[in-house]
Amino acid sequence: MTTHAAAQPPPHSGCSPAGTLSIAISGSGGAGVMTVGELLLDAAARAGLYGRMGRTFGPQIRGGEAAALLRLSSTPIEGVGDAYDLLVALDWGNIDRFADEIPLSPDSQVLFDDKAGEVPPVVVASGANCRGLPLSETARAVRGGRPNLVVLGLLAGALDLPAALVREAVRARFGERSVETALAVLELGLATEPPLSRPLSPSRAAGVRWNVSGNQAAGLGALRGGIRFVAAYPITPATDLLEWLAEELPAADGDLVQAEDELAAVNMCIGASFGGVPSLTATSGPGLALMLEAIGLSVASETPIVVVDVMRGGPSTGIPTKSEQTDLDIAVNGLHGEAPHLVLAPLGVADCLFTTQWSVELAEALQAPAIVLSDQSLAQSRLIVDEPPTRSSPATRRCAESPGADYRRYAITDDGVSPMAIPGTPGGMYVADGLTHDVRGRPSSRSADHRAQLDKRRDKLTGFDFGAAWGEVDGDGAAAVITWGSSTAAVREAVDRLRAAGCAVRCIALRLISPLPIDALRGALAGVERAVVVEHNHSGQLHRLLRANADWPCPLTAWHRPGPLPLRPGELVAALSEALDARPNREETPA
Amino acid sequence: MSETLTARDYKSDVHPVWCPGCGDFGILNALTKALAARQQPPERVALISGIGCSSRLPAYMTPYGFHGVHGRVLPMATGLAVARPDLTVIAMGGDGDGFSIGGNHFMHACRRNVNMVYLVMDNAVYGMTKGQASPTTQTDWTGSKLTPTGTHMPAFRPLEIALASGCAFVAREFSGNPNGLAQRIVEALDYPGFTFIQVLSPCITYRPEQMGYKKIVHEDFEPTSIRTEAMARLLDDDGMTTGLLFRAPPAPWQGDPAPEAHRAPERALVVGGGA
Structure with a gap:
């Protein structure tokens, strides 16, 4: 039997660990919350901090409530935290919708526009400390001014970011027509006494850093791997990867064709690759389902292609804007007949570059299709990272x-x-x-x-010989966590906390899913007495794959939870403590 | 200077699965004649097909070929022709492959106008699955156990759909006139853009009445470059008229041009690099 998570993750355990700070900025469509979020991330990066920004929207095509979800840190981070230290509400909109996504605690601060009305009950119930501020009143002093830039100034003050760097970020963002207004409103925010002080000490590490999304990183990996033909059919959350390639391919003497559907897209790729040109398409679950027949043709005809599946909540139309590791089953086992192929999963936002590039190399070298299992949480989050190393790409057919x-x-x-x-x-x-x-x-x-x-x-x-890149293993001890893809971020943070509490835990993150690196994984499990497989889905897909394909040196239990809420390190600390403290062989005992 | 290529140089030694008397033999002959007429080196030609009796054709010729999945011949040919504009790409298949399972691709290939020839070998029946109604089957045809009282649908009219979808070169020919078809294929190969030729190709096994085609086809299309004229011509057409119906001034698909100035994609990702 397996250990299933509760339907809701357990409550968070307080504010962020030292050196990190989680900030949510919410508002109705048009309030400019994404703009202020991106500017804050950019300014913090310029000031030497690391961080990430995710985004969440209501279902509306345009307008509707939205929130920018930031986490800033003195040291490199990958995933989301447990709770938000700070929520800034430009208005209250449908804030109820975000109650699960923006967990607050009595340690949280909530700042809101004092013209926004009463604090909603869901916020009051969190016990957070709420404080109204004259945001729109302040912005009104500048003709055409908007309160979101006031918020940027206030947050820059609270984080003690150098004002000059915040101005640089604003100048880089706005066009000539609006930059003076934006800067004028920013000054008003900077001049206001910050309502709280939460400075983070910047990293002293020198070197180039990137502000990159998983979709951009995957696009760059495709280019560096030698992809010169892309067929595209729009689907959330893969579209911006295709749009990025549409802009970059012509300069690399490549071509992108917008196809009439996913069936066309994947067959265009096979045609171009038959012509000797490395080819790629990107899609999400519904599109992958349509492509499977042709991926079988790619196997049978030994014509290499790369299909990036940016997973979202499923089945069917599911939750298009939210993340879930839900397509491993179909990616590995969905082809008709017996059709060996490659399935890989990036272990983080920046790793989308390495894994996509490697997937191109493998597909070309092995004359087989490669499916890359990215997901919404990787694809549409922006991360501040040290510039990833370049590798020469031996993508030779x-x-x-x-x-x-x-x-x-x-x-x-x-x-x-x-x-x-x-x-x-x-x-x-x-x-x-x-x-x-x-x-x-x-x-x-x-x-x-x-x-x-x-x-x-x-x-x-x-x-x-797939070499060492099949996965990443760190730590030792008799207890291990096995994970894959985007879950790796939360698992690593949870494992770090367990280690800090004195538990020895080995962490194994699989990048290569098919063919399953059985010998390498057995080696990584040497000396392990109990292992738990952690993933972001409802049925434990990797756990089943591992159990079905090999005998392992230790019992494998499972811990998994579906989307749309992200895996958080705090819930994993609790889950792993329980699963890994289990007696060896407990799972094998007949009931 | 290499030796002159003849039609025989384009024929492989693979024996066709087709029934004796199948109209598709005439199309195979016409294709080999057309390539010989253009002295096209076989290694510069790619024959792309779907699934069905007619889609077996690439194996019976010597150029490169790809026998893909059912209905997806046009996307595969599109990918190849865009990625390798130096090649001569000829797409082919049957009426079920092209107008039923692949119908969506037909319309969009007409619109996209990527340089290739598309031959549909139309026998108004699914032959490989032993005789079911296809999109071009007449409403009252009761020869299939799957539709024993007829199709209850009007027959698909590919020339009208092609014209309405923006196809630049639209023709109909008859497999029983391989020389005429070869000449039309040469014209299509010479035309830059997507060219569509519906070829009436009798199925002597499941539609034996089509053996009478040779008595009723008539070469009456007068080529025009005016789309509305071509459309009007089809309003009272009996489906047996052959010839070049429509030919627009060439305006083939062009991809996005390479930008004159472009910074490395990595630059845009560098923190502070966008300033």
């Missing part, structure tokens, strides 16, 4: 340079990878086919051909 009369496109080779003739190459002409084929690609229903090609496509993946 084994091509037939001068094929002769005996050219066999699907020749059985030692490593299962056969040289591919690219159209235009004299002598290499063959017909790629989704039909079972012989070594020349000619349709065949002979059992020997079927078996030989099935073996070949399996062995080229299972026999490949």
Whole structure:
């Protein structure tokens, strides 16, 4: 049996740990909460802090309530905290909607525009300390001025950010027409006595830092990996990855085509890749479901493609704007027939760069499709990170340079990878086919051909040396946490707290999901007596995958919870303490 | 100077699965003649197909080919033609593949106008699955156990849909006239943009009455470059008229041009770098 989380995460355990600060800024559509959030993140980054910003919206296409969710820190951070130290409400809008997403405690401060009316009961009930401020009144002193810039000035004061850097951030953001107004309102905020003081000491680390979203990082990984053709069909939350590539591809001499649907997008990629051009599409769960037939064609015809699945709450239309690690099952097992392919998951926002680039390299080298399981929480969060290292990309496809009369496109080779003739190459002409084929690609229903090609496509993946990048392992001890993808951030923070409390915990984050790195994971589990698999979904998909595919040196229990609320380190500390203190083999005892 | 290529040089040694007398043999012959007429090196040609009897064709020729999944021939050909504009891309398939499961792609390929030739070998029946009604099957056809009292739907009219979707080059030909079809394919290959040729191709097994096509097809289309004229011409068309119906001034698909000035994408991500 597995340990299921309660439907709601347990209450948070107070304000942020030293050195970090969580700030939510909420308001109705048009109030400019995202603008002030992005400016604060930018100014804090310029001042030497690290941080992240997520965003949450109501369902409206335009307008409606929204909140910028920031976490700032003296040291690098990846995930969200347990509770918000500070909520700034430009108005009360439908603040009830965010009650779960913006947990407050009696240690929290709430600042609100004193023209916004009574503090709503849900905020009062949190016990937070609430204080009205003349935000819109102050902004009115400047013609066309808006209270969100007053808030930026106030928060900069509360964090003790250098005013010059805040002004730089504002100048970088606004156009000529509006920058003077924005700066004038900012000055009013800066000149106001901050209602609280929560300075964070900046990092002294030198070096270039980036302000990057997971979708941007994935786009950059695609470019660096050599992707030069992209087919795009818009779907939340993958669209901004495709839009980023639309802007960057032409300068790299690549092409992007907006397709009429996901079926077209994935088949366009296969066509372009058949032509020798590394190709990618990005989608979310509903689009991935439509693409599966063609991903099977990519397997059978050994035409490499990369599909980035930016997961969102499912099934069906689900919760398009919220995160959930819900597509592992379909990504690994969704293809018809027996169709070995690659599935990878980035372990953080910046790791979207590495993992996408590596996925391109693997797909090209192995002539197989790669599915990259990003998700909304990675894709649409902005993070301040040290510039990720660049790596030279050996994204090379084994091509037939001068094929002769005996050219066999699907020749059985030692490593299962056969040289591919690219159209235009004299002598290499063959017909790629989704039909079972012989070594020349000619349709065949002979059992020997079927078996030989099935073996070949399996062995080229299972026999490949994926090296050390299959996952990240740290710590030691007899207790371990296994996780994947975006859950890694909360797991790592929880593990750090457990270690600080004296518990030895090993943390294993899987980047390679398929083919499952069984030997590497067994090695990482050496000496472990009990392990728990943590993930952000309703049914424990990785846990089932691990249990179904191998025997492990220790019992694996499961802890998982669906979206839309993010995994928080505090709830994981509680869950892991319980799961890892369990007696060995407890889960195996018959009832 | 290499030797002159003949139609035979484009034929592979794979034996077709088609029934003796199938109209698709005429299309295979016409394609090989057209490529020979243009002296097209086979390695510069890619034949892209979907699923169905007619979609087996790439295996019977010597150029590069891709026999994909059902209905997706046009997206695959589009990806290839955009990524490799130096190649000659010829897409092909049947009426079920192109107008039913792939109908959406047909409209958008017409709009997008990426440079390729699209041949639909239209026999108004699903042959590979043994004789079901297709989009172009007549309403009152009762020859299938799946639709024993007829389709209860009007037949799909591909030329009208192509015109309405912005297709720049629209023609209909008959597989029983391979020389005429070869000539039309050459014209289509010479035209920059998406060109569509509906080829009436009798299925002698499931639609034996189509053996009478040769008596009723008539070469009456007068090419026009005025879309409304072409559309009007189709209003009272019997579906058996052949020839080039419509040819617009060429305006093929162009991707986004490379920007004149572009900073490295990493620069925009650097903290303070946007100032």
